[in-house]
Amino acid sequence: MKSNEPADGRREGNQVPVIERMLDILEIIERRSEGANIRELSDFLEMPRSTVYRILNTLEARGIVRRGISGAYILGPRLLSLAANVSIGPSVGMADVAIAHLERLSLMTGEASKL
Numbered sequence: 001m002k003s004n005e006p007a008d009g010r011r012e013g014n015q016v017p018v019i020e021r022m023l024d025i026l027e028i029i030e031r032r033s034e035g036a037n038i039r040e041l042s043d044f045l046e047m048p049r050s051t052v053y054r055i056l057n058t059l060e061a062r063g064i065v066r067r068g069i070s071g072a073y074i075l076g077p078r079l080l081s082l083a084a085n086v087s088i089g090p091s092v093g094m095a096d097v098a099i100a101h102l103e104r105l106s107l108m109t110g111e112a113s114k115l
Helices: 017-031 038-045 049-061 078-084 094-109
Strands: 065-067 073-075
Touching: 017 038, 017 049, 017 073, 038 049, 049 065
Parallel strands: none
Antiparallel strands: 065 073
16 A cells, blocks of 8 residues: 555545545445435535435436435445446356355265356
């Protein structure tokens, strides 16, 4: 880690402020199972409500967040499809990850296992 990098590994000056704010909003919503409304997010993050509203409106249009029955914003279904496409690494496939578990299962059961 370079001396000008914060402890969390991010490099100062290399971020896009609106993306940083968007991720802050998503992290708060993630931690609150009941969701969060614009006022709560604005107050907690010390951001103008109009900024929070525009970010949430954009995320909602993309399915990243949605408004729950209570009116609070919660994480949306688009995150599932994004997560389903997360790659562990360029040369690591599901079989590579599962092989040790499958071998242990075969030893325990005396049966063949494959993926």
